[in-house]
Amino acid sequence: MNYRLTFYLLLAGFVVLSCSSNNSNTGTATKQDQTNKEVPTESGKKSPDYAIKKVELNNPLDATMVEDGKGIAELKCTSCHSLEENRLVGPGWKGITTRRKPEWIMNMITNVDMMLAEDEEAQKLLEECLVRMPNQNISVADSRSILEFMRHNDGEN
Numbered sequence: 282m283n284y285r286l287t288f289y290l291l292l293a294g295f296v297v298l299s300c301s302s303n304n305s306n307t308g309t310a311t312k313q314d315q316t317n318k319e320v321p322t323e324s325g326k327k328s329p330d331y332a333i334k335k336v337e338l339n340n341p342l343d344a345t346m347v348e349d350g351k352g353i354a355e356l357k358c359t360s361c362h363s364l365e366e367n368r369l370v371g372p373g374w375k376g377i378t379t380r381r382k383p384e385w386i387m388n389m390i391t392n393v394d395m396m397l398a399e400d401e402e403a404q405k406l407l408e409e410c411l412v413r414m415p416n417q418n419i420s421v422a423d424s425r426s427i428l429e430f431m432r433h434n435d436g437e438n
């Protein structure tokens with residue numbers, strides 16, 4: 282067998298292999314898109330828990346969650362969000378819990394990419410602020426604590 286033939290045979294084998302693996306990949310991706318509607322985050326990681334549909338609010342506030350939420354916010358959020366009404370990079374948080382539903386706020390915190398792709402209110406904010414809020418991989422539990430802190434910031438007890 283001469284060199285050139287071996288080369289073509291190898292090449293043909295490679296093409297067949299790569300095509301078949303491509304096919305199976307697109308197959309899974311489409312299926313996932315339809316069933317879980319998983320959207321890749323900026324980091325390329327799948328974020329499965331974007332659709333928070335129902336949040337039970339407790340009264341009075343849970344002091345531990347308020348503290349936890351405050352800690353996370355100071356670490357990851359307050360460089361862009363003030364606790365007053367004024368805008369820094371993103372909108373100020375004062376009054377947010379009366380403007381927005383708890384579910385909307387938590388979806389925004391846990392899956393901003395999906396919200397900017399699909400939610401008109403979020404898209405309006407992007408137009409106003411001209412900056413995309415980065416996805417920071419906040420868990421649902423942590424987003425719930427941040428919400429509790431926001432309620433506290435809005436004067437709830």
Ligand code: HEC
Pocket residue numbers: 353354357358359360361362370371372373377381386389390393397403406407410411412413414415417419427
């Ligand atoms: C790099 C700046 C930046 C950081 C950090 C950031 N955000 Fe944002 N955020 C924005 C911008 C800009 C918007 C509005 C436009 C958009 O959504 O992209 C926004 C919008 C929001 C909104 C909707 C505000 C409203 O008035 O309805 C919420 C809620 C929110 N962010 C929560 C958070 C939380 C919680 C954190 C921390 C875990 C955080 N953000 C960190 C920039 C940031």
